[in-house]
Amino acid sequence: MTLDQLIAFTAIAEEQHFRRAAERLGIPQPTLSARISALEERLGFLLFERKKNGASLTPEGARFKHHAQIAIGAMHAGQQSGQLPRGVSKVFALGLPAYLSDSLGRFVVHNLPSDFGLRLEFDYSDILIAQTAAGLLDAAVVLIPRISSDIEVELIAYYELALVATPECAVDEDRLWLNYIQIQWGHNFFEFQARALKMSGIPSLCINQPSLALDLILENGGAAWLPMQEVEEHLSDGSLLLMDNYPRYEIPIYLVLRKRDGQTNLQELTQLLVTFFKECAVTPDTHPAETRAGG
DSSP, X not given: OOHHHHHHHHHHHHHSOHHHHHHHHTXXXXXXXXXXXXXXXXXXXXXXXXETTEEEEOHHHHHHHHHHHHHHHHXXXXXXXXOOOTTOSEEEXXXXXXXXXXXXXXXXXXXXXXXXXXXEEEEOHHHHHHHHHTTSOSEEEESSOOOOTTEEEEEEEEEEEEEEEXXXXXXXXXXXXXXXXXXXOOHHHHHHHHHHHTOOSOOSEEESOHHHHHHHHHHHOOEEEEEHHHHHHHHHTTSSEEOTTSOOEEEEEEEEEEOOTTOOOOHHHHHHHHHHHHHHEEOGGGOOGGGOOOO
């Protein structure tokens, strides 16, 4: 099983077409087909159902896709492990949830010590946890934890969200609802949102990027539950209003580390993450249990 075979497999899985995958990789289609045939022979099962108009994953291929992606990441990480940029003593591989990619990502990049390198990955919690357990990430910040013998999970903060709206929506509940943007803050948020807004339907726009939701609201008008520190300047200049008659929502934030002997000292990175959340959230040791809205 080679890296070229795994890359060929993932390209076909994403393109659902042998020719398009070959064009994407810049190789002849017969070469691509030969790599897949060799991989299927090595695995002992078919990865794709070949069709005239494309290719679809078999059930076995769908299950194999996750392992192939982890293997490709491990190979790339291994290739980079022996090389450090000049003046860098350690390169951290950190996973961040897509929801916090902009604010937290910028904070980490701007505040990491100068002798530390950084590789950032943005994804959903379950994928970040799997990558950490597999050793592809040194640590990950997640919203939804998972108990595993391979990882350690630490609650580091609660992230506070408030409902904000542009002035024209703040004074008109019908308009607020029509222009409301649902940010996918985790499965518990949907029930909270429905109760808070007394809504029975589904918003017409759902986004997992708070920064994009904020931009759209400022451009077109609207409302959303957003992190307090990200909307403070807009509250100050009046472009957004705080909807104090609606409850706040607090998301528990977890740090995930892989359990292993000789664990690299991640104290500096961990402290940096805690510092960020101390500036914008309530830490667990000062957070009264009865006010926690997240999950």
